Amino acid sequence: MDTPTTAADTHPTLILDRSRDMHLLHEALARAQMEDRLREAELQRRAAHVRVARKMKRRAEVASLRARRALALAVMQ
Structure with a gap:
């Protein structure tokens, strides 16, 4: 009984191409994960900036x- 041969069995370049494609697939996945992490870090930085800005605004309003009040007291005296 003969086992059917595939194109990959007869051409080693197809095996190399598949190996290269898998390597590129892993690179693409790693790149996508890195981009997601960078995007998340940027969102966290923006959120922190907004929190600081709101805190400074409240301090300015209190001041x-x-x-x-100090001016009103000075005018009334």
């Missing part, structure tokens, strides 16, 4: 209220 403004204090200044208004």
Whole structure:
């Protein structure tokens, strides 16, 4: 009984091509994962920046209220 031969059995270049394709597939997967991680890191940086900006805004508002009260007290005296 003969076993059927495939194109890969008769041409070693097809095996090399498949091996190269698998290597490139792993590279593409690694690149996609790296891009996802970079995107997530950028989102976290932006979120941190927004939190800091909101905190500074609240501090500025409190300082403004204090200044208004101090001015109002100075005018009333």
